[in-house]
Amino acid sequence: MDLLLDKSRDKPENMKRLTGFYPGSFDPVTNGHLDVIERACRLVDTLYVGVGLHVGKTPLLSDSDRIYLLRQTVDPIAKRTETEVKIVEFEGLMVQKARDLDAKLIIRGLRDTTDYNYEMQMVGMNAQMAPDLQTVFVPSSPHVRHISATLVRQIAQMGGDVTAFVPAIVLKVLNKL
Numbered sequence: 001m002d003l004l005l006d007k008s009r010d011k012p013e014n015m016k017r018l019t020g021f022y023p024g025s026f027d028p029v030t031n032g033h034l035d036v037i038e039r040a041c042r043l044v045d046t047l048y049v050g051v052g053l054h055v056g057k058t059p060l061l062s063d064s065d066r067i068y069l070l071r072q073t074v075d076p077i078a079k080r081t082e083t084e085v086k087i088v089e090f091e092g093l094m095v096q097k098a099r100d101l102d103a104k105l106i107i108r109g110l111r112d113t114t115d116y117n118y119e120m121q122m123v124g125m126n127a128q129m130a131p132d133l134q135t136v137f138v139p140s141s142p143h144v145r146h147i148s149a150t151l152v153r154q155i156a157q158m159g160g161d162v163t164a165f166v167p168a169i170v171l172k173v174l175n176k177l
Contacts, residue, residue, distance in 0.1 A: 020044035020136070021103035023094040025052050025149070026066050027059040028156075028170050029073055032147035036109035036138045037074055041081035043136065048101050049074060051089045060153050063089060065173060073167045095130035106135045111145050
C-alpha cells in the first residue's frame with residue numbers, strides 16, 4: 001500500500017481535511033464516471049459529487065433518478081476507499097457550488113485530448129472567477145476511456161446494449177425507458 005495514499009492513519013488534530021467537488025450531469029452515471037470517482041476518493045477526505053440541474057436541457061433521466069443511481073453506485077466506493085462521498089445537486093456556476101461546499105479541489109475526468117482542450121478553457125475561466133479553487137484532472141483508466149454518457153444515452157434510446165458501459169442498476173433503469 002502506498003503510504004502517501006493511506007487514509008487509514010489518523011490525521012493530527014490540526015491537519016485540515018481536503019474536500020473535492022466533482023460536477024457533472026451524470027445522465028446516466030457510467031462506469032467511466034465511477035472510475036473517476038474512485039480515483040478522486042484517493043485524493044480527498046470528502047468528495048461531493050454534484051449533479052448539475054440545467055433548466056434549458058431535458059435530461060434522459062429525471063434529477064431524482066440520477067441522484068438515486070449515483071447514491072446506489074457510489075456508496076460501495078465510499079466504503080472501499082474510506083472516503084466521505086456526498087451527492088448534491090446544483091444549479092448555476094460550479095465554482096460557486098464548490099465554494100458553498102468549502103471544497104478546495106474541482107475534480108474533472110479526462111478521456112482524451114478533446115476533453116483536455118475543453119477542460120483547459122474551463123480551468124482558465126474558473127481561475128478568473130475563483131482563484132482560490134484548484135482543478136485536478138483525473139485521467140480515465142484505459143478500460144473505460146472510450147465511455148461517454150452522451151453515446152450511452154444514444155445507444156440506449158435506439159435499443160442498443162449498454163451493459164458494458166454502465167452499472168447493473170443503471171442498466172435496469174435504462175431498459176425500462
